[in-house]
Amino acid sequence: xxxxxxxxxxxxxxxxxxxxxxxxxxxxxSARNGEExxxxxKAERPDLIILDVMMDxxxxxFQLALKLRNPRxxxxxxxxxxxxxxxxxxxxxxxxxxxxxxxxxxxxxxxxDKPFDPKALVAKxxxxxxxxx
Amino acid sequence: xxxxxxxxxxxxxxxxxxxxxxxxxxxAALLLATAIGVRLLHLPLPEKPLYLLGALVLVYNAVxxxxxxxxxxxxxxxxxxxxxxxxxxxxxxxxxxxAVFLHxxxxxxxxGIPFFLIHMLMVTILLPEVPWYIYVxxxxxxxxALAVLESQGILSNHPxxxxxxxxxxxxxxxxxxxxxxxxxxxxxxxxxxxxxxxRLRERERQVxxxxxxxxxxxxxxxxxxxxxxxAENAAQAVLTDRASVRLLDETGETLDLVASFGLRAEYLSKxxxxxxxxxLDREVLSGGAVIVDQAANDERIQYPREVTEEGIRSILAxxxxxxxxxxxxxxxxxxxxxxxxxxxxxxxxxxxGEGAVAIENAMAHQAVQKADQDRAQFVRTVTHELRSPVSxxxxxxxxxxxxxxxxxxxxxxxxxxxxxxRLDRLMDLINDLLALAAAQAPGFQxxxxxxxxxxxxxxxxxxxxxxxxxxxxxxxxxxxGGEILVRATRDGLAQVLGNLxxxxxxxxxxxxRVRVTARAEGNAAVLQVADTGLGIPEADLPxxxxxxxxxxxxxxxxxxxxxxxxxxxKRLVESYGGRIGAQSAEGTGTVFTVTLPxxxxxGLS
Numbered sequence: 076x077x078x079x080x081x082x083x084x085x086x087x088x089x090x091x092x093x094x095x096x097x098x099x100x101x102x103x104x105s106a107r108n109g110e111e112x113x114x115x116x117k118a119e120r121p122d123l124i125i126l127d128v129m130m131d132x133x134x135x136x137f138q139l140a141l142k143l144r145n146p147r148x149x150x151x152x153x154x155x156x157x158x159x160x161x162x163x164x165x166x167x168x169x170x171x172x173x174x175x176x177x178x179x180x181x182x183x184x185x186x187x188d189k190p191f192d193p194k195a196l197v198a199k200x201x202x203x204x205x206x207x208x
Numbered sequence: 209x210x211x212x213x214x215x216x217x218x219x220x221x222x223x224x225x226x227x228x229x230x231x232x233x234x235x236a237a238l239l240l241a242t243a244i245g246v247r248l249l250h251l252p253l254p255e256k257p258l259y260l261l262g263a264l265v266l267v268y269n270a271v272x273x274x275x276x277x278x279x280x281x282x283x284x285x286x287x288x289x290x291x292x293x294x295x296x297x298x299x300x301x302x303x304x305x306x307a308v309f310l311h312x313x314x315x316x317x318x319x320g321i322p323f324f325l326i327h328m329l330m331v332t333i334l335l336p337e338v339p340w341y342i343y344v345x346x347x348x349x350x351x352x353a354l355a356v357l358e359s360q361g362i363l364s365n366h367p368x369x370x371x372x373x374x375x376x377x378x379x380x381x382x383x384x385x386x387x388x389x390x391x392x393x394x395x396x397x398x399x400x401x402x403x404x405x406x407r408l409r410e411r412e413r414q415v416x417x418x419x420x421x422x423x424x425x426x427x428x429x430x431x432x433x434x435x436x437x438x439a440e441n442a443a444q445a446v447l448t449d450r451a452s453v454r455l456l457d458e459t460g461e462t463l464d465l466v467a468s469f470g471l472r473a474e475y476l477s478k479x480x481x482x483x484x485x486x487x488l489d490r491e492v493l494s495g496g497a498v499i500v501d502q503a504a505n506d507e508r509i510q511y512p513r514e515v516t517e518e519g520i521r522s523i524l525a526x527x528x529x530x531x532x533x534x535x536x537x538x539x540x541x542x543x544x545x546x547x548x549x550x551x552x553x554x555x556x557x558x559x560x561g562e563g564a565v566a567i568e569n570a571m572a573h574q575a576v577q578k579a580d581q582d583r584a585q586f587v588r589t590v591t592h593e594l595r596s597p598v599s600x601x602x603x604x605x606x607x608x609x610x611x612x613x614x615x616x617x618x619x620x621x622x623x624x625x626x627x628x629x630r631l632d633r634l635m636d637l638i639n640d641l642l643a644l645a646a647a648q649a650p651g652f653q654x655x656x657x658x659x660x661x662x663x664x665x666x667x668x669x670x671x672x673x674x675x676x677x678x679x680x681x682x683x684x685x686x687x688x689g690g691e692i693l694v695r696a697t698r699d700g701l702a703q704v705l706g707n708l709x710x711x712x713x714x715x716x717x718x719x720x721r722v723r724v725t726a727r728a729e730g731n732a733a734v735l736q737v738a739d740t741g742l743g744i745p746e747a748d749l750p751x752x753x754x755x756x757x758x759x760x761x762x763x764x765x766x767x768x769x770x771x772x773x774x775x776x777x778k779r780l781v782e783s784y785g786g787r788i789g790a791q792s793a794e795g796t797g798t799v800f801t802v803t804l805p806x807x808x809x810x811g812l813s
Contacts, residue, residue: 087600095607129592165595189595190602190635193610 077204078119081105082112082139083127083163088189092125092163095193096200109139116143116155123203126183128164136162144182159203165189217288219409223334224295228273230330231302235265238309245368254312254366261308268301295334302327307350313368316355316386317376320368324351324390325397332401336409340398348391355383414555417445421559425566429573435467438538438563443469445559446524446552448542453528453563454481454489455536463489463537471541475518478511486510488525493534497526497553501546522547526557528564535564587645594638602631633768640772643703644755647779656784658693658807659701661733665726668705672713680718683709686725692733693807700780707773708737708800714769715762715798716741731806732786738799744792752790753778761794777802 079101081092093103104119106112108130116124124143128136140160146152160183184206185199239262245251272294306327310318328343357363359378367374376382421441425434435453443451450470454463463481483490487508491498500506500523503515509523522542527534538560542548605628609621616624646653669685676683694701712722720740727734744752748759756771781788785805792798 085596085600087597087604091600091603091607094604094611098607098611165592165599189599190606190631193603193607 077101077122077200079103079123079125079200080112080115080119080121081125082107082109082115082130082136083125084108084130085127088127088163091191092196095191095196099197099200101200109135112139113142113152116158117151120155121158123200124158124160125200126160126162128162136164140183159184159206161199161203162186163189163191217291220291220295220334221287223330224291224298227295227298227330227334228269231265231269231272235262235269238262238265251368252366252370253368257312258309261305261312265305272298272301292335299331299335303347303350307354310351311354311358311363312366314372315358315363315365315377316351316383317365317367317372321351321386321390325393328394329397329401332398333405336402336405340395340402343398344391344394347394348387351390352387355387359383410551414445414551417441418555418558418562421445422562422566425563426569428566429570431567431570431574432467434563434566434570436469438559438566439467439469442538442556442559442563443540445555446540446548448540448547450520450541452476452539452541453536454539455528455567456493456534466536472518475514478514481510488523489537492525492527492537497524497557499524499548499550499553501548503545519543521545524548524552524556526553526560528560528567530564530568535567538563583645587642591638591642595635598631598635598638602628602635605631633770636768637770637772640770640776643776644772644779647700647703647776647783653700653783654697656695656697659696659698661692661694661696661701661726661735661804662687663691664698664701664705665724665735668702668709669724671706672709675710676713676722679713679716681713681716682721683713684721684723686723688727692726692728694733694784694786694804695807696780696784696804700784704777704780704802705735707777708802711773712737712739712741712798712800714767715739720797728806733804733806735802735804736799738797740797743794743796743798744790745794746792749790749792 079096081089081103083089083092083105084107089105093105096103104115104121106115112124112126115121126136126140128134130136132138140162143152143158143160144156146156162183162185164186165188184203187196187199239259242253242255242258242262245253246255275294306324310320310324313320324347328347331343332340354363355377358365365374365377367376421438424437424441428434428437439451439453443449451468452465452471453467455466456462457464461483463483463486465476465481468476481489483493488498488500488506488510491508498508500509503509503520503523504512506512509515515523518541520541520543522545523539524541525537525539528536528538538556540548540552540556605624608616608624609628665685665687669683673683709722709724716722716739722740723736723738725736725738742761742765744759745761748757751757752759753774755775758769758771762769778788781802781804787803789801790798791801
């Protein structure tokens with residue numbers, strides 16, 4: 076069992092993710108935007124973060140990921156930079172952008188398309204948690 | 209060197225060459241006239257000296273031809289200096305020859321004096337910057353000196369005609385009358401020619417300036433550049449170094465500064481120009497060009513103090529007239545009082561007219577670009593707004609279907625499955641609509657660049673391998689080695705290949721084949737996707753590329769689809785400058801052929 080934080084502004088998506096991962100035996104909490112998400116990260120220190128891209132702003136998810144990955148050494152975020160991030164995004168099919176997590180400017184461990192396939196989501200999550208250990 | 213000097217240099221070189229050509233005629237005519245005069249008409253002319261003079265003229269003309277007849281220096285500044293020297297030497301030689309000729313034909317009584325006037329006319333054209341009185345006084349001086357020398361007996365006198373009394377050249381009244389006639393005729397000739405030449409040159413300069421300006425402002429679609437070039441060209445056209453362009457704002461009450469040339473920032477920041485307070489601009493916008501001769505005490509000016517501080521003493525302001533009315537004001541400034549003429553005003557009005565057309569074109573271009581961007585942004589927003597709820601609902605439905613612990617009845621499961629299937633179709637439709645909008649909107653796609661076609665084909669085949677094998681359809685690639693670079697975008701090409709292969713697999717029954725071939729042919733790449741599927745009824749073929757069109761047989765067979773895929777493919781292919789065609793026979797299969805331009809001449813690697 077792992078602690079997973081879902082950061083997404085769509086309550087249906089949060090519910091779906093929650094049901095799916097709780098079925099798989101994880102403990103899931105959620106936040107509705109980047110700011111709230113950052114607070115939760117500090118408060119709960121989750122084992123994995125599932126992150127939406129477009130929230131209050133079109134790139135809020137990217138910015139949060141960058142903030143978590145490249146903290147200033149003295150900041151209180153420095154100890155969270157190794158938490159794996161799974162980016163849940165519809166961006167593949169809403170913009171002509173094509174990218175993968177291997178590229179430097181997108182510092183996340185994995186991507187999964189919206190709407191997600193529950194089996195694929197659980198598999199990716201298990202995979203990331205295993206790697207994180 | 210400015211354009212005026214370049215013109216002058218060109219004119220002068222041409223006139224110099226023309227003068228050399230004419231001199232051959234003059235020298236030969238002198239020889240011939242002497243021969244006829246002496247041999248046939250038995251005139252008392254000094255034959256040998258005249259032949260000698262004629263020969264001398266021809267000789268120095270030959271020297272001038274070899275030295276100055278050609279354009280010696282390719283650099284215009286040096287060419288002008290050289291040409292000017294060649295012309296001065298020609299004039300000096302000609303006038304010396306002329307003096308000798310007049311002396312040999314009777315001095316002040318010579319019937320050849322009018323030839324001197326003709327020559328002066330040509331010189332005035334050739335050297336327009338020399339003041340008229342220099343020519344008149346030099347020529348008159350030469351004639352008077354000759355008359356004095358001959359009347360005093362220092363030089364001999366050779367009357368050209370036997371009817372001329374041998375003492376006529378000593379008659380003071382005759383000499384005075386001849387000199388007066390010469391001065392009058394010479395002055396009139398030189399002054400008239402000079403003024404005509406000046407007007408001609410000015411006209412030519414204006415036409416050149418107008419052409420130059422119209423070319424400059426219409427050769428760009430960037431509004432900023434158009435305005436800047438307009439200001440610069442207007443100033444240069446009337447030979448000043450300051451200008452500004454102001455355009456009316458939305459209220460039509462204020463003129464906003466949009467471009468300036470040669471003006472200091474202090475002057476430009478003087479504040480808004482309001483029509484209610486600027487009589488000058490009101491007059492310009494309603495009536496046309498206005499010339500201000502004494503800027504310091506002209507009541508029509510809104511900022512007289514700033515104008516004085518900038519050193520401006522004359523202003524020429526003209527309206528910038530658009531198709532629907534005045535758009536703004538173009539001003540040129542000078543530090544001299546009473547600097548601008550009606551001619552200047554006409555020229556600047558013409559320049560402003562050309563400028564207005566260019567401004568309107570640039571504005572229209574800007575509006576189109578903005579509209580493209582707005583549309584692209586709108587489509588992005590709409591798509592996100594449409595996708596979000598479908599995504600949420602679909603994710604919930606899938607979790608329900610797969611989370612067996614919830615204990616759904618068969619019926620409930622069936623209902624949720626149906627909801628999920630409809631949501632899938634809805635999502636496909638949204639994605640296709642976005643792709644269609646992206647294929648149409650220029651603001652949406654990155655510019656085409658070299659993309660490896662074969663690499664993309666392999667990738668697309670990989671993507672469909674699972675679906676094809678599940679359906680027992682054989683995917684058969686026929687791809688050469690190496691790579692074929694085409695001009696496209698990776699995303700677009702992925703869409704094209706994805707759609708064509710997806711269709712082929714979808715519409716081919718189990719046991720069938722999908723063959724994908726790619727090859728370079730001339731300066732194009734040819735891609736074919738051939739299937740052994742349902743085929744397209746002949747009646748449906750012409751409508752294949754229409755949005756939402758689906759062939760009758762696939763609709764009957766209940767195969768789902770949005771009817772947008774091929775429209776997207778066609779638009780993308782055409783946006784890369786390529787073509788797409790389809791051949792089909794119902795029940796046998798379909799072949800789609802895509803031709804794409806290669807990225808470079810060879811396109812192969």
